Amino acid sequence: xxxxxxxxxxxxxxxLQANALPAGGGAGNSEVxxxxxxxxxxxxxxxxxxxxxxxxxxxxxRLLLGGDGRALTLINFQAxxxxxxxxxxxxxxxEPFREAVRQLDGYFAGRLSDFDLPLAPRGTAFQQKxxxxxxxxxxxxxxxxxxxAQGLGMSGAARAVGAANxxxxxxxVVPCHRVxxxxxxxxxxxxxxxLKQALLDLEGWTRPGAQLSLL
Numbered sequence: 001x002x003x004x005x006x007x008x009x010x011x012x013x014x015x016l017q018a019n020a021l022p023a024g025g026g027a028g029n030s031e032v033x034x035x036x037x038x039x040x041x042x043x044x045x046x047x048x049x050x051x052x053x054x055x056x057x058x059x060x061x062r063l064l065l066g067g068d069g070r071a072l073t074l075i076n077f078q079a080x081x082x083x084x085x086x087x088x089x090x091x092x093x094x095e096p097f098r099e100a101v102r103q104l105d106g107y108f109a110g111r112l113s114d115f116d117l118p119l120a121p122r123g124t125a126f127q128q129k130x131x132x133x134x135x136x137x138x139x140x141x142x143x144x145x146x147x148x149a150q151g152l153g154m155s156g157a158a159r160a161v162g163a164a165n166x167x168x169x170x171x172x173v174v175p176c177h178r179v180x181x182x183x184x185x186x187x188x189x190x191x192x193x194x195l196k197q198a199l200l201d202l203e204g205w206t207r208p209g210a211q212l213s214l215l
């Protein structure tokens with residue numbers, strides 16, 4: 001499997017082509033069964049406050065950015081399985097997204113590990129709680145769905161956490177890619193597992209047990 005290095009845009013594109021993995025995966029991970037998205041329905045509430053949009057290019061393809069003029073409400077990978085188009089009532093405006101583009105560029109180049117942006121994701125109180133917990137996962141590290149649920153004081157709610165994780169409208173900035181299956185496998189990323197793997201590779205993540213297997 002190809003891996004990508006920080007700032008290596010050409011290799012990132014090769015990763016997407018070589019790691020043509022399905023959006024699901026991890027059939028044995030019942031904890032994430034609820035995370036598998038229904039792309040035509042899941043964004044109805046998440047984008048309800050979006051009024052403007054812009055585009056940016058990244059090493060992983062074009063990104064659609066959405067906002068309300070003050071805060072970021074949406075990041076959508078056009079190269080992934082969950083690509084969406086701007087709604088007819090949204091206005092294309094570059095200015096509200098300049099800082100988001102600058103920080104995302106820094107992240108993809110390996111220069112930035114923490115985002116400092118105004119965010120306004122739309123979701124239920126439970127989803128908001130899960131999304132706040134995602135932002136506490138350090139750069140280059142991962143947590144399982146079970147660990148995330150335990151950290152929220154909700155042991156046994158891994159499936160519900162997986163469902164909220166799958167509805168995160170701000171991937172990368174709210175790092176849902178840092179949540180993995182209980183067996184260490186990559187599971188349930190709306191843009192496809194190749195995108196998830198590429199983001200983890202960028203952050204220098206090593207699959208649990210991988211180093212031991214080399215000894």
